[in-house]
Amino acid sequence: xxxxxxxxxxxxxxxxxxxxxxxxxxxxxxxxxxxxxxxxxxxxxxxxxxxxxxxxxxxxxxxxxxxxxxxxxxxxxxxxxxxxxxxxxxxxxxxxxxxxxxxxxxxxxxxxxxxxxxxxxxxxxxxxxxxxxx
Numbered sequence: 001x002x003x004x005x006x007x008x009x010x011x012x013x014x015x016x017x018x019x020x021x022x023x024x025x026x027x028x029x030x031x032x033x034x035x036x037x038x039x040x041x042x043x044x045x046x047x048x049x050x051x052x053x054x055x056x057x058x059x060x061x062x063x064x065x066x067x068x069x070x071x072x073x074x075x076x077x078x079x080x081x082x083x084x085x086x087x088x089x090x091x092x093x094x095x096x097x098x099x100x101x102x103x104x105x106x107x108x109x110x111x112x113x114x115x116x117x118x119x120x121x122x123x124x125x126x127x128x129x130x131x132x133x134x
Contacts (some may be wrong), residue, residue: 010031011087015039015127017096019048026052030061037083071118076126093131094128097123
């Protein structure tokens with residue numbers, strides 16, 4: 001990825017870009033003129049992701065949604081393919097997807113830990129791997 005003097009018309013993929021930190025990042029990129037592909041995974045996040053797109057478009061920005069489980073490399077491929085199909089290329093990819101278990105560690109199950117670790121490590125790994133090839 002190259003260094004840019006401006007984000008105007010740059011295409012940015014934002015994993016986890018629909019809510020919390022990701023929504024802030026998405027809105028900031030869009031406010032600088034970037035075209036953003038906002039990823040979300042869970043159906044419970046869809047409404048927040050749609051709201052992020054709505055806010056961006058209300059300020060004459062460009063944004064679109066992609067949903068998928070990025071702990072699978074083929075879904076990361078689909079995300080990047082979708083971005084190219086929408087805007088022709090990808091200039092920047094960033095990851096804000098992550099999982100936090102909101103309870104005391106003593107009450108955390110192995111299954112919960114495995115889910116968190118998978119989302120936090122595999123998603124970042126697969127995105128970085130794919131990003132390095134563009």
